[in-house]
Amino acid sequence: MTDVDPNGYTREKKVLKETLGQYISDTLSSIQTIIDFFEKKEKWCLQREREVGMIREIKDRADKISLTFDHVQNSEDKAKAFGEFLRSGLSAVTADSRRQELEKELGAVLKDTLEGLEKLQRFLEAVEKLSVTSLFVFTNGHYLPRGLSAVDVRSIIFAARMAALLLVYFKRDDAAFFLPSLSNVEVLAFHLEKYIHVSLQLCEKMEKGSGVK
Numbered sequence: 470m471t472d473v474d475p476n477g478y479t480r481e482k483k484v485l486k487e488t489l490g491q492y493i494s495d496t497l498s499s500i501q502t503i504i505d506f507f508e509k510k511e512k513w514c515l516q517r518e519r520e521v522g523m524i525r526e527i528k529d530r531a532d533k534i535s536l537t538f539d540h541v542q543n544s545e546d547k548a549k550a551f552g553e554f555l556r557s558g559l560s561a562v563t564a565d566s567r568r569q570e571l572e573k574e575l576g577a578v579l580k581d582t583l584e585g586l587e588k589l590q591r592f593l594e595a596v597e598k599l600s601v602t603s604l605f606v607f608t609n610g611h612y613l614p615r616g617l618s619a620v621d622v623r624s625i626i627f628a629a630r631m632a633a634l635l636l637v638y639f640k641r642d643d644a645a646f647f648l649p650s651l652s653n654v655e656v657l658a659f660h661l662e663k664y665i666h667v668s669l670q671l672c673e674k675m676e677k678g679s680g681v682k
Contacts, residue, residue, distance in 0.1 A: 514669065586664070
């Protein structure tokens with residue numbers, strides 16, 4: 470005998486209703502995550518651009534720790550370059566100490582970078598989830614909060630599908646990649662700058678496709 474609850478639902482229908490409700494709730498949560506990132510993206514990008522500048526400034530200082538005389542010969546301002554060459558004539562112990570200080574400074578910058586990339590990752594995961602969300606679930610406005618139509622939801626899902634191709638640029642372990650190593654500092658700056666540009670492209674595609682800003 471099939472169990473029926475006080476509202477007239479069979480057990481199977483009740484499970485289906487609960488599953489559908491959770492599916493819709495997860496979709497709305499992803500949409501809200503995207504909206505939240507849109508609202509903060511300018512501040513997010515500005516902070517990452519500052520970090521790119523700081524990383525490159527650290528690289529410049531690291532390059533001057535042990536200069537060769539080629540630095541003087543290849544410089545337009547010979548006097549300034551010669552002064553930098555003389556100041557770089559440090560003992561190995563002093564040079565190592567300065568490199569360690571710079572790596573510590575780089576680590577502090579990358580700590581902020583990774584916190585920012587965690588926020589980006591939540592946005593990327595939301596886009597990825599929406600890109601595989603079924604459009605057919607949202608054929609009407611049932612179960613949707615007031616002010617949000619099925620058309621709105623479908624347009625956001627469709628925009629996520631169009632933007633999802635850009636997600637391939639973020640398929641790496643950020644914590645393992647953004648390590649404070651002076652030997653890798655130029656690569657770190659390059660990839661962080663690329664993250665900024667691709668993130669803005671992704672947001673633009675989402676905004677144009679869905680109308681959400």
